[in-house]
Amino acid sequence: xxxxxxxxxxxxxxxxxxxxxxxxxxxxxxxxxxxxxxxxxxxxxxxxxxxxxxxxxxxxxxxxxxxxxxxxxxxxxxxxxxxxxxxxxxxxxxxxxxxxxxxxxxxxxxxxxxxxxxxxxxxxxxxxxxxxxxxxxxxxxxxxxxxxxxxxxxxxxxxxxxxxxxxxxxxxxxxxxxxxxxxxxxxxxxxxxxxxxxxxxxxxxxxxxxxxxxxxxxxxxxxxxxxxxxxxxxxxxxxxxxxxxxxxxxxxxxxxxxxxxxxxxxxxxx
Numbered sequence: 001x002x003x004x005x006x007x008x009x010x011x012x013x014x015x016x017x018x019x020x021x022x023x024x025x026x027x028x029x030x031x032x033x034x035x036x037x038x039x040x041x042x043x044x045x046x047x048x049x050x051x052x053x054x055x056x057x058x059x060x061x062x063x064x065x066x067x068x069x070x071x072x073x074x075x076x077x078x079x080x081x082x083x084x085x086x087x088x089x090x091x092x093x094x095x096x097x098x099x100x101x102x103x104x105x106x107x108x109x110x111x112x113x114x115x116x117x118x119x120x121x122x123x124x125x126x127x128x129x130x131x132x133x134x135x136x137x138x139x140x141x142x143x144x145x146x147x148x149x150x151x152x153x154x155x156x157x158x159x160x161x162x163x164x165x166x167x168x169x170x171x172x173x174x175x176x177x178x179x180x181x182x183x184x185x186x187x188x189x190x191x192x193x194x195x196x197x198x199x200x201x202x203x204x205x206x207x208x209x210x211x212x213x214x215x216x217x218x219x220x221x222x223x224x225x226x227x228x229x230x231x232x233x234x235x236x237x238x239x240x241x242x243x244x245x246x247x248x249x250x251x252x253x254x255x256x257x258x259x260x261x262x263x264x265x266x267x268x269x270x
Contacts, residue, residue: 001025001270002232003206005197007032007215009185012065012098016209023263030197032215032222034186035066037073038148043181047071050143050180054084058140058175059091059114059132063163065102067145070183072106085112093132093142095162096123096257122237123257125162129169138174146179149214150186187218198223203230207266211236211257213243220247234265 004020004027006013013029020027038044054060062068085092086109094100094115103113114135116127136142144163167177190198198219201208210216210233220226228248235241236257244252255265 001266003028003201003204004234004266005030005201005206005208007209007219008211009033009035009066011035011069015098019259020263020266023259025263025266027209028197030194030201031188032218033212034188035147036184036186037070038181038184043148046180047182050145050178054090055088056141057090057143057178058135058137059093059142060085061093061095061128061142061144061163061166062099062103063095063144063146065098067147067182068099068102068106070147071145085109091132091135093128095125095128118258121256124237125166129166133169133173136170136173136175140170140175142170142175142177144177144179145182147183147185148181150184185214187221190222195223199226201231202226202228205232207269208233208244208249209236209262210234210240210244213240216240216243216247232269234262234269236262 001024004025006016006020006027006029008016008031010029010031013031017027017029038047062071090112092103092108092113094103094113096115097118100113100115104110114128114132116123116131120127120130144167146163170177188194200206202223208231229250231249232251233241233244233249233253235244235252235254238254241252241254253265253269255261
């Protein structure tokens with residue numbers, strides 16, 4: 001069975017390496033997105049204001065597990081107990097099982113969490129909306145908790161096509177949307193060992209498990225001039241598969257981001 005390169009941010013990558021290892025898959029973490037808190041005063045003030053206004057939101061939509069971790073970060077002065085959401089009847093929306101798991105770990109009662117059905121074709125904003133569209137009434141406000149990306153030119157708060165689409169659906173239903181940045185994404189800083197691992201995995205039959213278009217871009221930036229024609233990618237969303245093909249991956253397959261589907265796809269490639 002081929003080795004799998006898990007490219008999620010460090011926290012999720014470690015979890016996936018453990019899950020895959022338990023299924024007999026040789027997996028190694030090579031995070032392609034670095035995650036950290038937003039340290040500028042404006043971002044911290046906006047987050048504090050969002051904490052203070054929780055009861056005014058119909059729902060909080062978390063774009064990822066990292067959004068959850070940094071929104072409920074224990075060392076913040078206004079750290080929240082997830083049970084607060086149940087008391088004020090604010091829903092917590094998760095686009096996939098990883099985010100839902102992070103919410104439960106933060107103390108949010110499972111009964112307060114909405115996420116796509118376990119058998120949904122994709123775990124994304126579109127699948128989430130199928131579950132939560134009936135919750136929105138005219139005048140309701142949804143807070144979308146997201147990250148922002150840092151680049152050599154500075155930082156930018158890209159919505160992502162899924163979040164942008166979700167915001168339009170909420171507004172079409174008569175609701176309003178606010179955004180708050182809870183963490184910052186950036187390109188990884190590869191060690192010499194990680195560069196060697198990536199170069200080897202580009203041509204030795206390893207399967208790159210890709211779960212973010214941004215991660216694909218970071219990989220291309222980290223290894224300029226690397227030829228990817230012999231590389232194999234397993235993408236967990238059509239948009240990510242498109243980015244992998246554009247980056248030059250010779251073999252690109254798609255699968256649902258659920259563990260069973262990922263393992264089945266890896267086994268079929270053996």
